[in-house]
Amino acid sequence: MQAYNNDLTAFFNMLDKPIEVSALDEDAIRRMILFPMGQLRVTFSDPDALVSRIYQETSGLPIYVQHYCKILLDYLDANKRSILNVDDIAVVYSNLGFRYSIVETFEGNNGLLERIIVYALFAEDERGIRDRIKEDRITALLRKQNLNLRSGSLTRACRNLVRAEVLKDEGKGTFRIAVPLLRHALHESTNVDYTLRRMIEEFKIDPRYSDDWISASAANRERI
Incomplete structure (x- = not known):
């Protein structure tokens, strides 16, 4: 199975030269997984x-699918197996x-406000983030952390997260x-939780973000 290190095989191009493209549909992912692994005599x-x-x-x-395939191939090779199970x-x-690669990619591709939003979502229980997420829910989560964002700033940050393929846009302010x-x-x-608090502290004292948030008292006045 070490053939994926051989530039004469189809798997070499898939794993050693990551393809920087947007998300593919399930049929494309099926071909991306099953055909190259089948060439290496892996069965499923x-x-x-x-x-x-x-x-x-x-x-x-694709970049994450590539990692999955390589890790699974290494696992099969180390255990002298050729049958791959879902488990x-x-x-x-x-x-x-x-x-670490996932975390570094996320941290490197997103600004401070975008990272705060994601950390606020992930500070919630796992079941909650499987649902559709509306902007007003994100607003509520941030207010729990004493951060009151201006509406335009939140919308802009969510769009940035969609472009970074961290969020999927479901339409009508839902992600x-x-x-x-x-x-x-x-x-x-x-x-x-700790990292989220530290990032919010940094956000509030950084003058570059002074127009993106308002104090709790000002937010209360706006809601009246």
């Missing part, structure tokens, strides 16, 4: 369930390199988390 106990699970967890983002996906979650595994990676890598 339940290919439909495997593809569906990887697609849901990565939201069809084997658990090995991906414990891969420190992948976890979904694009990559659920980001929550797991952040919780395993840092204290989310």
Whole structure:
């Protein structure tokens, strides 16, 4: 299975040269997973369930699918196996390199306000972030952290998160988390609540963001 390091195989291009493209549909992800692995003589106990699970967890983002495939291939190779089961996906979650890569990509691609929004969402229970997320819910979560954003600033930050493929735009000011595994990676890598508080403190004292938020008393006056 080390053929994915061989530039004469289809898997080399998929894993060693990451493809920076937007999310693909499930059929494309199916071809991306099953065909190259099949060339390496990997068989699947339940290919439909495997593809569906990887697609849901990565939201069809090729860079993450590539990581899944490489980690799973390494796992099979290390254990001298050729049959891949759906439950084997658990090995991906414990891969420190992948976890740190996800966090570093997120931190590097998003500004302070965008990161605050995501941390505020992930500070909630996991079940809550599986639902559609409206802007007013994000506003309420931030107010719990004593941060009152101006409406335009929140909308702009959410659009930035959509462009960064952290959120999916469901229309009418409603969003979904694009990559659920980001929550797991952040919780395993840092204290989310503590980091959120520190970022909000930094946000409030940074003059670059002074027009993006208002004091609690001013927010109360606006709501009256």
